[in-house]
Amino acid sequence: MGDVLSTHLDEGRRQHIAEKTGKVLGEFARCYKEQYGVALFNSVRYEIEGNGGPQAQLLHRKVPLEDHVIYSGNLFQYIEENKKWRNRFCVVPHNYGLVLYENKLAYERELPPRVLINSAGYKVLTSVEQYLELVSSSLPGVTPKSGNAPIVKCPTDFPLILWHPYARHYYFCVMTGKEQEKWGAVFQDCVRHCNNGISEDSKVEAPAFTDAVRMYRQSKEQYGTWDMLCGNQSQVLSNLVMEELLPELRSAIGPRLKGKAQERQRTWIQISDAVYRMVYEQTKAQYDAMVAKCEVERPQMESTIRTDMDQIITSKEHLSSKIRAFVLPKAEICVRNHVQPYISSILEALMTPTSQGFAEVREVFFKEVTDMNMNIVNEGGLEKLVEYMEKLSHLAFHPVKMQSCYEKMDQLKLEGLQQRFDVSSTSVFKQRAQIHMRQQMDDAVYTFETLLHQELGKLQGKDDLCKSIQRILERVLKKYDYDSSTVRKKFFREALLQITIPFLLKKLAPTCKGELAKFQELIFEDFASFILVENTYEEVVLQSVMKDIMQAVKEAAVQRKHNLYRDSMVMHNSDPNLHLLGEGIPIDWAEEHGGQPEAEPAADKRRRAKQVVSVIQDDEGALPYEAGAEALLPPSSPEPQEPEPAVPPGSPGVVAEIREMLAKESMEEAAGGQAEERLTNGTHATRQSGATEEVVAAGSAPGDGPPRGPASDGDGARCDAPVSPASGAGVPLGDKVHHPTAPSPAPRAEIPSGDKVHHAAAASPASGAEIPTGDKMHHATAASPASGAGVPSGDKVHPTAASPTSGAEIPTGDKMHHATAASPTSGAGVPSGDKEHHPTPSPAPRAEAPSGDEVHHPTAAASPAPGAAVPSPPAGTDCHQPGDKETGEEVAPPVACSPPQPAGTTESVVEGVQTEF
Numbered sequence: 071m072g073d074v075l076s077t078h079l080d081e082g083r084r085q086h087i088a089e090k091t092g093k094v095l096g097e098f099a100r101c102y103k104e105q106y107g108v109a110l111f112n113s114v115r116y117e118i119e120g121n122g123g124p125q126a127q128l129l130h131r132k133v134p135l136e137d138h139v140i141y142s143g144n145l146f147q148y149i150e151e152n153k154k155w156r157n158r159f160c161v162v163p164h165n166y167g168l169v170l171y172e173n174k175l176a177y178e179r180e181l182p183p184r185v186l187i188n189s190a191g192y193k194v195l196t197s198v199e200q201y202l203e204l205v206s207s208s209l210p211g212v213t214p215k216s217g218n219a220p221i222v223k224c225p226t227d228f229p230l231i232l233w234h235p236y237a238r239h240y241y242f243c244v245m246t247g248k249e250q251e252k253w254g255a256v257f258q259d260c261v262r263h264c265n266n267g268i269s270e271d272s273k274v275e276a277p278a279f280t281d282a283v284r285m286y287r288q289s290k291e292q293y294g295t296w297d298m299l300c301g302n303q304s305q306v307l308s309n310l311v312m313e314e315l316l317p318e319l320r321s322a323i324g325p326r327l328k329g330k331a332q333e334r335q336r337t338w339i340q341i342s343d344a345v346y347r348m349v350y351e352q353t354k355a356q357y358d359a360m361v362a363k364c365e366v367e368r369p370q371m372e373s374t375i376r377t378d379m380d381q382i383i384t385s386k387e388h389l390s391s392k393i394r395a396f397v398l399p400k401a402e403i404c405v406r407n408h409v410q411p412y413i414s415s416i417l418e419a420l421m422t423p424t425s426q427g428f429a430e431v432r433e434v435f436f437k438e439v440t441d442m443n444m445n446i447v448n449e450g451g452l453e454k455l456v457e458y459m460e461k462l463s464h465l466a467f468h469p470v471k472m473q474s475c476y477e478k479m480d481q482l483k484l485e486g487l488q489q490r491f492d493v494s495s496t497s498v499f500k501q502r503a504q505i506h507m508r509q510q511m512d513d514a515v516y517t518f519e520t521l522l523h524q525e526l527g528k529l530q531g532k533d534d535l536c537k538s539i540q541r542i543l544e545r546v547l548k549k550y551d552y553d554s555s556t557v558r559k560k561f562f563r564e565a566l567l568q569i570t571i572p573f574l575l576k577k578l579a580p581t582c583k584g585e586l587a588k589f590q591e592l593i594f595e596d597f598a599s600f601i602l603v604e605n606t607y608e609e610v611v612l613q614s615v616m617k618d619i620m621q622a623v624k625e626a627a628v629q630r631k632h633n634l635y636r637d638s639m640v641m642h643n644s645d646p647n648l649h650l651l652g653e654g655i656p657i658d659w660a661e662e663h664g665g666q667p668e669a670e671p672a673a674d675k676r677r678r679a680k681q682v683v684s685v686i687q688d689d690e691g692a693l694p695y696e697a698g699a700e701a702l703l704p705p706s707s708p709e710p711q712e713p714e715p716a717v718p719p720g721s722p723g724v725v726a727e728i729r730e731m732l733a734k735e736s737m738e739e740a741a742g743g744q745a746e747e748r749l750t751n752g753t754h755a756t757r758q759s760g761a762t763e764e765v766v767a768a769g770s771a772p773g774d775g776p777p778r779g780p781a782s783d784g785d786g787a788r789c790d791a792p793v794s795p796a797s798g799a800g801v802p803l804g805d806k807v808h809h810p811t812a813p814s815p816a817p818r819a820e821i822p823s824g825d826k827v828h829h830a831a832a833a834s835p836a837s838g839a840e841i842p843t844g845d846k847m848h849h850a851t852a853a854s855p856a857s858g859a860g861v862p863s864g865d866k867v868h869p870t871a872a873s874p875t876s877g878a879e880i881p882t883g884d885k886m887h888h889a890t891a892a893s894p895t896s897g898a899g900v901p902s903g904d905k906e907h908h909p910t911p912s913p914a915p916r917a918e919a920p921s922g923d924e925v926h927h928p929t930a931a932a933s934p935a936p937g938a939a940v941p942s943p944p945a946g947t948d949c950h951q952p953g954d955k956e957t958g959e960e961v962a963p964p965v966a967c968s969p970p971q972p973a974g975t976t977e978s979v980v981e982g983v984q985t986e987f
Contacts (some may be wrong), residue, residue: 075344078323078337084348086435090350094311095356101282106364107599108370110276111382114375116273117369119262126556127549128513129520138164140467142254144174145230145249147185148222149239150336155225155243158184162256166263187232187240190264190301191309194257196250198224204233209324209338221332230254236312237296238343249732252470259469262476262501267302274368275361279303283310285604289312293572294492304354311349360944371599372981378597386601389592392601394610397582401614404577409570409615412487413622419484420565421558423631427478431511432547434475438465439518443539446532455535463519466512474512476504484569491573499565506557514550518542555635559623566619569613574611582607847966 079087114959140162147158147170159171170185171177195201202220224243228250232240244250268276280299283306287296298309323341327334375382442458465471479500482492521542589603627634 105281106278111600112272131516166260189260192232236346255469255473261770265300293576307353423481430475518546749825
């Protein structure tokens with residue numbers, strides 16, 4: 071790649087790129103300085119005059135996801151440098167960056183990540199065909215011949231590709247359609263969040279920046295919505311530069327590219343990515359300097375505004391009246407002929423999917439709270455309430471549960487209106503509505519939490535609790551309906567303006583824009599920083615169409631379309647003191663009501679950070695790079711370079727080779743023959759509890775199972791030493807799994823119903839594995855049930871076999887035949903009615919074998935007596951951790967304590983360290 075870039079990006083061309091970037095940023099800096107003064111004036115005026123809008127009924131939480139992880143799991147990534155597919159462990163922290171590690175052990179040990187991805191500006195694609203179409207359009211005239219291998223070939227039928235018009239692309243794949251849907255929802259949520267990278271909390275810098283971008287593009291005759299207003303300010307500016315620079319480079323470099331069509335496409339992507347990085351670095355430095363300069367001048371400007379506020383307002387109104395007299399007649403004719411007939415059609419197209427999405431938010435919230443209430447009725451107790459409220463509190467940030475709401479916006483189509491009004495894409499409106507949905511869901515959840523938290527001290531028993539939950543739910547839904555109507559009406563008005571105003575400005579430009587310079591003399595020089603002719607002209611054009619837009623939205627509300635409330639309807643707050651309860655402060659249910667005795671060490675807290683979405687299949691692959699991730703790799707941990715294959719990477723032969731290689735890796739790791747592989751999957755430590763010797767796989771946490779190749783899964787697959795089901799995985803009814811001596815299944819893997827998987831060397835189910843009714847498992851030699859393992863009623867466990875590890879559940883009717891089994895480990899309990907035969911000591915406390923089970927232990931190993939102290943493992947060894955339960959599903963947390971971090975390793979990245987683009 072270095073030779074290619076040095077050939078096409080020589081010193082002269084790099085100098086040209088730097089000059090072009092500097093020119094664009096210089097023009098933008100002028101626009102930004104002008105808009106900064108206007109935004110500062112509007113901010114001060116708003117502060118003085120106050121907000122006359124309706125008050126929201128729901129509370130707003132300020133930091134909803136602090137110290138939480140949205141998602142973590144494994145998937146396969148295509149590494150372009152060596153043209154190989156690799157298993158990666160991906161963590162999505164609360165700031166929605168994608169952080170990719172070599173494996174789960176590397177994450178737990180706080181080693182540097184392989185890749186950091188800020189997904190702003192990316193599109194999530196779920197088919198190679200979609201991707202190839204976009205790649206072909208990025209380099210016109212280069213089309214691979216039919217039958218030739220594509221630029222990338224996915225070894226499974228479930229790809230996930232992150233595509234960007236300027237930056238590098240990332241290729242992933244998973245094993246099943248269900249995983250693809252789940253990862254797709256997570257990726258979409260990351261893109262949605264990162265695209266919204268300009269904070270609305272900034273009342274001066276944010277509006278100044280967005281207005282400056284709009285003014286700059288209009289000066290280049292570019293009106294209408296812009297898809298690449300994505301990410302933080304430096305990313306947006308880089309996109310602005312690339313929009314002008316890339317066509318020049320394409321015409322200059324494109325014809326000089328050599329090789330087959332696929333190679334030329336691949337080379338062009340690398341060149342575009344390298345240029346984007348160069349532009350980004352220069353842009354970030356110049357933008358930071360631009361903002362710092364304005365901040366230095368801000369105190370003096372703000373002092374002038376406060377001193378001369380009345381004169382500035384009077385001067386601006388005088389200017390507005392003059393421009394209005396000149397522009398308004400022309401603007402009204404244009405509105406009447408070209409805009410007014412289409413407003414109702416645009417509004418209806420916006421209202422239908424948006425209102426369906428908000429209705430789905432209401433339904434999901436209602437269902438989650440109702441289900442929680444029913445479970446509390448059945449199970450009872452404050453402890454269950456704490457558990458469910460922990461899950462509910464992050465409902466809005468659960469990508470999978472919220473996906474049904476977000477999907478409603480996919481119906482948004484403006485059809486012919488899109489071309490008429492120069493709307494390049496509806497994605498801007500879709501993502502904005504989806505962000506509103508998430509915010510309204512979180513506000514509803516937080517309001518429910520706050521009201522329920524108030525009631526807890528007054529409740530007497532389970533019945534009172536359930537009645538209070540129902541009563542509070544009804545109150546919150548009423549508040550949600552009111553706030554939802556207010557938010558949607560505001561969204562409709564803004565969207566209509568965003569569609570129609572650029573169209574009007576473009577229509578009026580030939581007759582009006584050239585005449586605006588004569589109005590400059592009406593502005594006093596002292597106020598020129600706060601009053602701009604161009605901005606005042608746009609305000610007059612806005613006023614010409616605003617009346618029709620307001621009327622259209624008002625009529626929709628009067629007709630009660632899509633459950634919109636009339637503007638005249640003001641909801642009287644039934645909870646007048648609600649907004650005085652310390653709004654924005656999260657409620658820690660586990661800490662207040664869970665009875666946690668002591669704080670965890672920082673390292674343990676990091677590894678066991680609560681996760682909003684549970685793991686899919688931890689023995690599947692991990693995550694990718696960020697734009698420019700290879701530049702982020704520390705020198706000490708380079709991506710292994712392997713010789714390039716003689717055949718193209720996309721050819722069928724190479725795909726078969728990938729499958730064989732991944733399957734081979736899986737077998738080698740399952741066999742555990744190499745020390746390096748054992749380190750990846752966990753150091754094996756031996757500890758004793760009484761007379762029982764127990765082997766603990768230190769790295770057997772979720773995701774630490776041996777990675778499986780994409781070809782290793784499927785119906786009827788037979789592997790000599792395959793990766794077994796992941797923790798919490800269900801082995802469906804009727805499946806027969808024969809395990810003569812098998813390594814324990816990786817956490818949460820799923821084996822579909824009816825599949826027969828024969829393992830020559832397989833292990834007993836890992837932590838939390840579920841073996842449904844009717845399954846038969848034959849184990850020659852295995853370990854006894856780990857602490858807390860439940861053996862449901864009707865199951866027969868014949869000793870001298872290894873039984874499931876910690877937390878494994880063997881449902882009713884399952885039969886497990888074991889040759890010689892160790893007795894249940896410490897903490898197990900045997901409920902009443904079970905039959906036990908113990909020639910040797912009885913099971914340790916709390917190993918559960920439910921009523922009716924027969925547990926025969928002819929030669930059981932000695933176990934500690936109830937209440938006996940079990941010696942803790944030596945310092946520095948790995949220890950078994952219990953599982954966390956997170957929102958939506960159960961998550962199997964790390965089973966191993968990470969060893970002491972070696973000197974020189976980097977700081978933890980669980981907070982989501984991510985590159986800027």
